[in-house]
Amino acid sequence: MDSSLQHLGTPYVDSFLLHGPSAGTGISDDDREVWRAMGELQRAGKTRLLGVSNVSVEQLGLLIDVAGAVGAAKPSFVQNRCYARTGWDREVRALCRAHGMAYQGFSLLTANRTEIASPELGSIARRTGRTLSQVVFRFAMQVGMIPLTGTSSPAHMREDLACFEFDLSPADIASIERVGQPG
Numbered sequence: 001m002d003s004s005l006q007h008l009g010t011p012y013v014d015s016f017l018l019h020g021p022s023a024g025t026g027i028s029d030d031d032r033e034v035w036r037a038m039g040e041l042q043r044a045g046k047t048r049l050l051g052v053s054n055v056s057v058e059q060l061g062l063l064i065d066v067a068g069a070v071g072a073a074k075p076s077f078v079q080n081r082c083y084a085r086t087g088w089d090r091e092v093r094a095l096c097r098a099h100g101m102a103y104q105g106f107s108l109l110t111a112n113r114t115e116i117a118s119p120e121l122g123s124i125a126r127r128t129g130r131t132l133s134q135v136v137f138r139f140a141m142q143v144g145m146i147p148l149t150g151t152s153s154p155a156h157m158r159e160d161l162a163c164f165e166f167d168l169s170p171a172d173i174a175s176i177e178r179v180g181q182p183g
């Protein structure tokens with residue numbers, strides 16, 4: 001944290017995220033200690049909010065309990081790679097909603113190339129006159145995610161920001177939610 005504050009030239013950050021639990025399943029004693037220390041950083045005013053990334057629904061549930069046990073806040077942000085084939089991380093998003101945590105979806109474009117190339121997405125893009133990327137980001141916003149973009153291109157950033165200018169219909173949202181799902 002101290003090194004980040006020095007590099008950023010700021011006395012505090014808005015959000016400080018744990019990149020992920022130390023293993024693919026469960027919350028270890030090390031994770032517990034990390035979250036306790038992150039809680040201390042928040043109390044010291046070095047970060048306004050805490051978050052966690054790369055978690056399963058099982059780990060997120062455990063982390064919420066651990067946060068309470070070590071006297072730290074639960075995550076305000078949950079940042080996950082968001083795959084269409086998992087219903088766009090449906091279970092983790094539901095747990096976030098239930099606990100008032102904001103879900104940040106990343107790799108929305110790069111993790112879902114096959115689904116984005118599907119006839120369903122193509123037809124929605126043609127009908128709305130929007131690009132495939134815009135349809136995906138707009139979908140993400142309408143289902144309650146904060147979509148993260150990995151672009152380094154000013155033109156793509158403008159394209160992404162134009163997602164605030166249109167709406168998808170409930171039928172389009174339902175169709176995108178089903179893309180890549182079995183059955």
Ligand SMILES: NC(=O)c1ccc[n+]([C@@H]2O[C@H](COP(=O)([O-])OP(=O)(O)OC[C@H]3O[C@@H](n4cnc5c(N)ncnc54)[C@H](OP(=O)(O)O)[C@@H]3O)[C@@H](O)[C@H]2O)c1
Nearest residue numbers: 053079106107108109110133148149150151152153156159
């Ligand atoms: N928490 C974690 O573990 C973790 C891991 C990975 C990434 N992230 C974060 O997630 C965010 C998204 O990362 P990502 O790279 O996986 O994202 P992404 O948005 O899925 O993909 C970005 C790639 O798609 C291309 N692209 C084409 N059209 C685009 C458009 N209209 N808008 C945006 N990109 C377009 C970009 O090229 P151009 O540059 O040419 O636009 C870039 O190569 C980043 O902020 C990153 O820091 C977090």
